[in-house]
Amino acid sequence: MKKMIVKGEQKLTGEVTVGGAKNSAVALIPAAILAETPVKLDSVPDILDVHNLMIILRSMNVESHFNHGVLEIDPTQIKKAPLPGDAIRSLRASYYFMGALLGKFGEATVGFPGGDDIGPRPIDQHIKGFKALGAVVEEEGNKVHIKAGSEGLKGARIFFDLVSVGATINVLLAAVMAKGTTIMENAAKEPEIVDLATFLNNMGAKIRGAGTDVIRIEGVDSLKATNTHTVIPDRIEAGTYLAFAAANGNGVLVKNVITEHLDPFIAKLQEMGVRLEINEDSIYVPGGDLLAPVTVKTAPYPGFATDLQQPITPLLLKAKGTSQVIDTLYPGRVLHIKEMQSMGANISSKDGIITIKNSESLIGSEVSAGEIRAGVSLLGLALMSKGTTVINNADNILRGYERIIDKLRGLSIKIEIITDNREDGDK
Ligand SMILES: CC(=O)N[C@H]1[C@@H](OP(=O)(O)OP(=O)(O)OC[C@H]2O[C@@H](n3ccc(=O)[nH]c3=O)[C@H](O)[C@@H]2O)O[C@H](CO)[C@@H](O)[C@@H]1O
Numbered sequence: 001m002k003k004m005i006v007k008g009e010q011k012l013t014g015e016v017t018v019g020g021a022k023n024s025a026v027a028l029i030p031a032a033i034l035a036e037t038p039v040k041l042d043s044v045p046d047i048l049d050v051h052n053l054m055i056i057l058r059s060m061n062v063e064s065h066f067n068h069g070v071l072e073i074d075p076t077q078i079k080k081a082p083l084p085g086d087a088i089r090s091l092r093a094s095y096y097f098m099g100a101l102l103g104k105f106g107e108a109t110v111g112f113p114g115g116d117d118i119g120p121r122p123i124d125q126h127i128k129g130f131k132a133l134g135a136v137v138e139e140e141g142n143k144v145h146i147k148a149g150s151e152g153l154k155g156a157r158i159f160f161d162l163v164s165v166g167a168t169i170n171v172l173l174a175a176v177m178a179k180g181t182t183i184m185e186n187a188a189k190e191p192e193i194v195d196l197a198t199f200l201n202n203m204g205a206k207i208r209g210a211g212t213d214v215i216r217i218e219g220v221d222s223l224k225a226t227n228t229h230t231v232i233p234d235r236i237e238a239g240t241y242l243a244f245a246a247a248n249g250n251g252v253l254v255k256n257v258i259t260e261h262l263d264p265f266i267a268k269l270q271e272m273g274v275r276l277e278i279n280e281d282s283i284y285v286p287g288g289d290l291l292a293p294v295t296v297k298t299a300p301y302p303g304f305a306t307d308l309q310q311p312i313t314p315l316l317l318k319a320k321g322t323s324q325v326i327d328t329l330y331p332g333r334v335l336h337i338k339e340m341q342s343m344g345a346n347i348s349s350k351d352g353i354i355t356i357k358n359s360e361s362l363i364g365s366e367v368s369a370g371e372i373r374a375g376v377s378l379l380g381l382a383l384m385s386k387g388t389t390v391i392n393n394a395d396n397i398l399r400g401y402e403r404i405i406d407k408l409r410g411l412s413i414k415i416e417i418i419t420d421n422r423e424d425g426d427k
């Protein structure tokens, strides 16, 4: 496990360029096995999740090469094989191999995925979708076996009981080469789903309506890549740097941003009184604003993203008054709270409502990154605190923030990362 060591009372200043979206990349990589040709992705973030997906690909005899953001995947020699349990459990998106393998071979055996510890994360809607396409699904121990009937998968109408990014993507991957038409209703609308549909359509898929709550898929016989697909910018990484710049910056330009993807987040910053200069594909944050408290309620896209409720917390701690965060998607997403309290933050949680009060005397401490966004929010707080903060289990941050040490150094922050050989969970 890695640990980050951050000196306090440091202001961010300068420019930072946002990388490709984690939640797009982790869907595009499993999707690549559906192709009959090699696939080339550009702007792929250099994050642990991507490296673990490459390990999973290799176990199926799918070679991949990653160099300066370009990921080349050759699925032409793919073989059915057991998938490596450690890599599967290291991230959430490994469950996209359920849909992708089902689409490719008509069957899949995949272990239950890992991902962030943010409360219960059932996959009943994924399974409902696979069954609707005619697959038989059996759970055995910690694995799920999914098998299409003798005539293969058949298009179907699926109404999801709730809006799920993962279920929408997984069923899309299975349906893209199924026979006939699939209609997904109450589908998720996240930009990463649109990115995946664009990638698949450019290879010959027939997907309409991605980005709306009804997605219609006409099954095709084969998919072939003819050009390089560029991954969309990571709106969560962008939001994280914007929040840190507003809380503790002295002039920060965040580059490579699709500003529309951040609309609810930008609106919330503006409601707090944060000045933002919004350009075509970048946002400048002058910093130093007097901040008003707000209520943040997370919701599926285009609502306020759950993945940004923790990164905005350092900013809320600076507001003059009491703010509230209600995470409707993951009410148990609170691993930052105890750690922030140990740094002197006035933050607490009761009955699904997180209360955040103005906190002036923050002190560096030894804390643990329980999951990616909890971890990065501690990093934001560390910069505002007196003294040094040590963040243990920093690998959780590296799951989804590419080159974060270099990017922070580029914003004139002094930060170190070292490998800690003690047991996980040590402080
Ligand atoms: C790899 C990836 O893209 N991860 C994102 C994805 O996770 P993920 O795809 O796992 O999240 P979902 O959109 O599926 O989850 C939304 C809500 O639906 C519930 N649910 C989901 C599926 C299901 O079968 N049954 C069920 O009850 C979940 O518990 C949660 O409360 O969307 C989340 C919500 O925006 C983000 O926090 C994650 O960063």
Ligand SMILES: C=C(OP(=O)(O)O)C(=O)O
Pocket (backbone or CB within 6 Å): 022, 091, 092, 093, 114, 115, 116, 118, 307, 372, 373, 400
């Ligand atoms: C919850 C997240 O990721 P995952 O779904 O990959 O665990 C996240 O990126 O904040």
